[in-house]
Amino acid sequence: MIDEIIALNRHIQKTNDHILSIAQNHFASLSIGFGKSSNDFLPGYIREFKNKQKNISISLSDICSYEQEEQLLSGALDIGFMRQPKSKDLHSIPVSSDxxxxxxxxxxxxxxxxxxxxxxxxxxxxxxxxxxxxxxxxxxxxxxxxxxxxxxxxxxxxxxxxxxxxxxxxxxxxxxxxxxxxxxxxxxxxxxxxWDIHMAWNPARTSKSVDLFIEFVQAASGQAGGLFEKV
The missing domain is CATH 3.40.190.10 (Periplasmic binding protein-like II)
Structure with a gap:
């Protein structure tokens, strides 16, 4: 029950942030999950994306892959950087490896x-x-x-x-x-x-902000290997 209440509180907070962000700048905020295997490339992605989309606010959560998958399915997260998701309801692309x-x-x-x-x-x-x-x-x-x-x-x-x-x-x-x-x-x-690190998202729960971020990462990861290091 405690886990369910925590998940519900996160979802309520995300909904409140979403409404406030739309009211202020017509863009939904982004909630992004990541693991420590993303530390070498994700800061660069966030920095470059924020330079292009200054009106989109971003919150980050350092959580493991299986929790990211659960939160992507529930809508508590918009984007996850994680192992390849098991659920067929989620889409993903490989962006790095560890x-x-x-x-x-x-x-x-x-x-x-x-x-x-x-x-x-x-x-x-x-x-x-x-x-x-x-x-x-x-x-x-x-x-x-x-x-x-x-x-x-x-x-x-x-x-x-x-x-x-x-x-x-x-x-x-x-x-x-x-x-x-x-x-x-x-x-x-x-x-x-x-193992591959994927960017994952729920196609049933997208917004303009999510679409813009996915398009940015797809373009960035496809253009050059310099944005992240293959260790």
């Missing part, structure tokens, strides 16, 4: 062998939610490997702080550690862990 790596504090780094760290250090994980892409991918990568899981109820930023505190290691999207590569060593897996 990969999973083992993150180890530079102080603990000795050899470039993933199994060594999994066997000798605590593996920090997000709270165990069956819909979490990070947890699902982590459990897949752990098959056949000795490990010692420490489940914690936290977000990625908390896990990064724990890594920097030498409390353990973690399997994370590479781009989620953007900007602190000097303090954390990233060890790639032998198998392919790459």
């Amino acid at each position: 990969e999973f790596v083992l993150a180890v504090a530079k102080d603990l780094y000795t050899v470039k062998k993933i199994n060594y760290y999994l066997e000798n250090f605590n593996l920090l994980m997000m709270s165990n939610h069956s819909k979490s892409m990070i947890n699902i991918k982590t459990m897949t990568l752990l098959k056949g490997r000795a490990h010692n899981i420490t489940n914690i109820s936290a977000d990625i930023q908390t896990i990064i702080t724990l890594i920097l505190s030498n409390a353990g290691v973690a399997i994370l999207p590479k781009k989620s550690i953007l900007g602190i590569y000097d303090a954390i060593k990233l060890i790639p897996f032998e198998e392919d862990t790459r």
